[in-house]
Amino acid sequence: MPDPERSRRALGDIATAKYVELTTYTRDGRPKPVPIWAAFVDSGPEAGELVMWTQASSWKVKRIRNTSRVSLATCDRVGKNVGEHVEGTARVLDDAGTARVRQAINAKYGLVGRFATTASSLFKGKSSTIGIAAAPNI
Structure with missing residues (x-):
């Protein structure tokens, strides 16, 4: 488990950004950046x-399962990069981890986060979404 304070310092503005550019990599090494909501976690697993x-069936999840290498940066809502990249390692979480991610997203994004996670669960089912955790390579 990474040291939360050391990780927070390594991530810098990424830890508190409203939108994060998550870059995953294809089998042949091509980068695939996407904007995504993210929350930094101070305690727990x-x-x-x-x-x-x-979405559990998204390409980013498939790519993370293939290779855990990711790059993180701050971005705007359409994915325009606005900050330095930090190399990291990601993993796909189990059901309990995904539930903790929903709680973290709800806490950070407030009413909009709660609406998004609840609507997704109601209309597509809880198993249609999945949590991802990424730590900087420090």
Whole structure:
């Protein structure tokens, strides 16, 4: 488990950014950046990691399962990079981890976060989404 304070310092503005550019990599090494909501976790099993919530069938999840290498940066809502990249390692979380990610997203994004996570669960089912945790390589 990463040291939360050391991870927070390594991530810098990424730890508190509204939108994060998560770059995953294809089998042949091509980068695939996407904007995503993310929340930094200070305690628990994901302490020191940036957690994200996404569709379980998304390509980013498939790529993370293939290779854990990721790059993180701050960005705007359409994915325009606005900050330095930090190399990291990501993992796909189990059901309990995904539930903790939903809580973290709800806490950070307030009413909009709660609406998004609840609507997704109601209309597509809880298993349609999954949590991702990423830590900087320090």
